[in-house]
Amino acid sequence: MNKIKSNRLKDTAFKYTGISATLSGIVILLIFIGNILIEGVARIDWEFLTNLPSRRAAKAGILTAWTGTAWILGLTAIIAIPIGVAAGIYLQEYGKKNRFARIVELNIANLAGVPSIIYGLLGLEIFVRVLAFGGSLLAGAFTLALLILPIIIVATREALKAVPSSLREASFGMGATKWQTIWYQVLPAAKGGILTGIILALSRAVGETAPLIVIGALAYVPFVPDSPMDEFTVLPIQIFNWVSRPQEAFLVNSAAAIIILLIITFVMNGIAVFLRNKWQKKVSW
């Protein structure tokens, strides 16, 4: 009898431990966001978005930073999506399941866990020096593309794996080739998962700072880039730069820029969740 009582006590105790563990994460996040909002939201206005950087905090804006981020995002997507999706399709649908395939698979999973600064060093050597792209948008995009390739490949494979084999059999049974089956049946059924993975990978790229600093992205760029070979800065680097200044006014600027960066990543993650829900409902067997 007493046993039951103590068991129930443990049960309740665990429940409240769980609740407080969950809440502590949320509360800390809310405090952080609230803090940033209080500090920075008043600083955000049209001028802040359209002004070039400046030595005077009140005049400084993030035009070059967010256009740089937009450029990087677009170029990285153009480079990483076709390669990542194609590699995922090959590994999942065409590749033989032999020892070599397992080694490749394991290595891709490992690559996803390599610290991003290592990718920065790789990008510095290959893209900046050997291919002589310099500290340009193109070098940054290629470096970030390398960084998110494993994520896209793994997401593509998982999405393809979730497509029931009865769908492939139905298509093969009609005399479709492998490519027709993949193109007309498997990819449409997997597009929700693939797109979700792509967006999450890109939102990771948006937040990366270290590899871009390594390849030589600048903190102070007084012009808006208009070609992939231009030098650039991005929002996280701008934020880093402002935070390290001693003046109070620049801290306010950095809080405002953080809000913009958070909005970008939240919107991207929101789109990913929306797409996942939308397409998951459609392809239920």
Added chain:
Amino acid sequence: MKPIEAKNVNVFYGENHVLKDVSLTIKENSVTAFIGPSGCGKSTFLRTLNRMNDYIEGFRLKGKVYINGKDIYERKVRVEELRRKVGMVFQKPNPFPKSIYDNVAYGLKIHGITDKMEINEIVEKSLKQAALWGEVKDKLSKPALSLSGGQQQRLCIARTLAVKPSIILMDEPASALDPISTAKIEELIHELKEKYTIVIVTHNMQQAARVSDKTAFFYLGDLVEYEKTSEIFTNPKNKQTENYITGRFG
């Protein structure tokens, strides 16, 4: 020319010897039933007839399979062309997650037919042949997955008919369906037999007795007995066949 002729077919999955020296011929415009307990090799044999086993890891085949006189395991055979001629209906209805119309039109699209009028015509004809036209003619653009299980299976049959096969393989086509839908499928098999050669795998012996002209009994990878259906069910020559059809094991 026999539509289907198998000579000493042996199938292996890795080390497993799942079909042993199976030889049989199947006549045109007939229904042949493959019966036997689970794991006896009947489905495997059905799938060797349009090379659907090719994708299974470790699959090997020895012997010869001739479809319309041609050895289908020869190197130069194009499996896409083979599977167009030897259509297949699966155990669980598996329509594509697209519209009813697109399901039937898919086969035409992949085989390069682009004329809209021609496609419309074939879609209608195929759905009529599969006894589904009356139920779906007003909602061709609705998703195929909104149909009932029995309707989905008839849609799968229509989809197969659209690419003009001469042989149709059915792998337990009614095992996931209710009795009324099953009756409709069986009726359909009766009608289709006038134009097509049909091979059906079934667990249901009454079904084999009702729909087929000839029956093949498989057991542990052997083709034990292959006879006229009326003969096999009333006067089986083999003791194992008798035990199976009288329900002593299964």
